[in-house]
Amino acid sequence: MDTSSIVPAASVRPMPPEELALQSLTKQLYKSRLFRGYYVERCFVEEVGGYRDVVVLQRSERDLEKMLQNSAAQLQMFYRRLVPNxxxxxxxGSYGSYTHTVHPGQLETCIWTELSDLAFGEYWFSIKTLRFRDQEVQLKIKMVRAVEEVTLATPRRSTSLNRSSPIKAITAGGEPETIPESAEQIQLGMADFLAVLQQWGDGIKQTVYDFMANDVNKRNIVGTIRFLGLLIFSAVGGAAVALRFLGVFAVRFLFELSRFTHTATPIVFKLLEFLNKIVGAIFILLTMIWKDLVNRGQPVSKQPQIEPSSRFKRITYERSEPQHRSPRW
Structure with missing residues (x-):
């Protein structure tokens, strides 16, 4: 940013902070802005006592025209109390010695600047900065390149002769008049279709070129890159926080699950044992019921009683005398 014109020198009037802020904001608004315009004339300006070059905006620069008109109105309103002249x-439109002529490809907004060694014609310009002088606010622009005139191809028509039958026309008297067989009939052919496609292609190319020249500038590119960088940074940060949250949640879940398993295992075993006993008792009961039903109609066999056998005799033990005891006793 060119700040040499806004820094007050010792011999220049002191500038308040709001004026410095306004100048800086206006410079940032128009810096490196591309536009298309016509260099039409060089006129004398009485307010500044010198000659200035007049650049008229091209008809496609309506957005820039609105911005320039708004900025000019704001600057004039601001400097009305500080620098009235x-x-x-x-x-x-027309101003001073300059007379604006209506042109189908031009707007009415004019930029008064200083150009060096440039012929009249249509060019692509770039706004470098704004110059704030003692009694003048001037846009410093630079010519980028000249605009080449696009010549549109005229459509060609294919003609064919229809000699098979004569063509009849109605005359003023009401009687049909026979046109000679050599009359030409205009018909559309492949060449006309190709010419229309070529015109469409040229129009699309011009539209894309105007879009790239007007909207694709340094400010928009920097803003897009900044937005994409912030978007990627936010996505990466959000993914890192999400992974951290999932990790903490998984660890806590596994810890609580292990505690629950350790505490609930004895209870589950006791429940299984209780259910096992209940099921076993039910099956035993069913077995006994089934056995009783099967043996209900059969006679009960009596077991023979054990009779005392005479083969077994009573055994009596006699107490031994003390003298016959073993030496151990």
Whole structure:
């Protein structure tokens, strides 16, 4: 940013902070802005006492025209109390010695600037900065390149002769008049279709070129890159936080699950044992019921009683005498 014109010198009037802020904001708004315009004339400006070059905006620069008109009105309103004779080099229509002529490809907004060694014609310009002088606000622009004139191809028509039958026309008297067989009939052919496609292609190319020249500038590219960078940074940060949350949640879940398993295992075993006993008792009961039902109609067999046998005799033990005891006793 060119700040040499806004820094007050010792011999220049002191500038308040709001004026410095306004100048800086206006410079940032128009810096490196591309536009298309016509360099039409060089006129004398009485307010500044010198000659200025007049650049008229091309008809496609309506957005830039609105911005320039708004900025010119704001600057004139601001400098009305500080510098009453401040002249802003942005006008509309005829001004002073310049007479604006209506042109189908031009707007009414004119930029008064200083160009060096440039022929009249249509060019692509780039706004470098704004110059804030003692009694003048001037846009410093630079010529980028000249605009080449696009010549549109005229459509060609294919003619064919129809000699098989004569063509009849109605005359003023009401009687049909026979046209000679050599009359030409105009018909559309492949060449006309190709010519229309070529015109469409040229129009699309011009539209894309105007879009790239007007909207694709340094400011928009920097803003897009900044937005994409912030978006990627936010996505990466969000993914990291989400992974951290999932990790903490998984660890806590496994810890609580292990505690629950350790505490509930004895209870589950006791429940299984209780259910096992209940099921076993039910099956035993069913077995006994089934056995009783099967043996209900059969006679009960009596077991033979054990009779005392005479083969077994009573055994009596006699107490031994003391003298016959073993030496151990």
């Amino acid at each position: 401040m002249w802003v080099g942005i006008t509309s």
